[in-house]
Amino acid sequence: MRIQAILILMCTFFVTGCASSLPRLKTAEKVDLKRFMGPWYVLAAIPTFIETKAYNGIEEYRLLDDGSIDTIFTFNQGGFDGPAKRYNPRGFVVDKVNNSTWAMQFIWPFKAEYLITYLNADYSQTIIGRNKRDYFWIMARTPEIPEADYQRLISMLKDQGYDMSKVRKVPQLWQKQSGELVNDEKNN
Numbered sequence: 001m002r003i004q005a006i007l008i009l010m011c012t013f014f015v016t017g018c019a020s021s022l023p024r025l026k027t028a029e030k031v032d033l034k035r036f037m038g039p040w041y042v043l044a045a046i047p048t049f050i051e052t053k054a055y056n057g058i059e060e061y062r063l064l065d066d067g068s069i070d071t072i073f074t075f076n077q078g079g080f081d082g083p084a085k086r087y088n089p090r091g092f093v094v095d096k097v098n099n100s101t102w103a104m105q106f107i108w109p110f111k112a113e114y115l116i117t118y119l120n121a122d123y124s125q126t127i128i129g130r131n132k133r134d135y136f137w138i139m140a141r142t143p144e145i146p147e148a149d150y151q152r153l154i155s156m157l158k159d160q161g162y163d164m165s166k167v168r169k170v171p172q173l174w175q176k177q178s179g180e181l182v183n184d185e186k187n188n
Helices: 001-017 147-159
Strands: 038-046 052-061 069-077 084-087 090-093 099-108 110-119 125-129 138-141 172-177 180-183
Touching: 038 110, 052 125, 138 147
Parallel strands: none
Antiparallel strands: 038 052, 038 138, 052 069, 069 084, 069 090, 090 099, 099 110, 110 125, 125 138, 172 180
């Protein structure tokens, strides 16, 4: 019983971490959950340990009848032709007014903070962050965005107090052809 209690405390510390002296992140003013659903290409991140060598990262969301969010994160490990990886956490909307504060559950009963800190008006670019400034993800509906947009998003994150030396651009080789997503290495 004592070992189980220690493990629970360790996991809780891992998920919630230490209190930060940084101000709380502002979240998107209002997120239309139905518009937010679907695939998002992961373009850059301060990655978690499972995604430090991710290529072709895509996070896809599907709103379930109970209000939770089925999440599928896929990528190739270590290269464009690396082994396919798939993770399936469950999202829970915590802030039902703005829909921009979620909890993401990879392992029951632990939930990690997941904040939609930026979402552009046409729902084509977003930033997901955490108050601890330990992780973030820049995502878009397309595998590339204009460099000026990317630099603007990076600047926003820097202004929020993130350590920019930890940022990793996620290589993407996807193209949209005939309504299907295909990996097209010869064109990149």
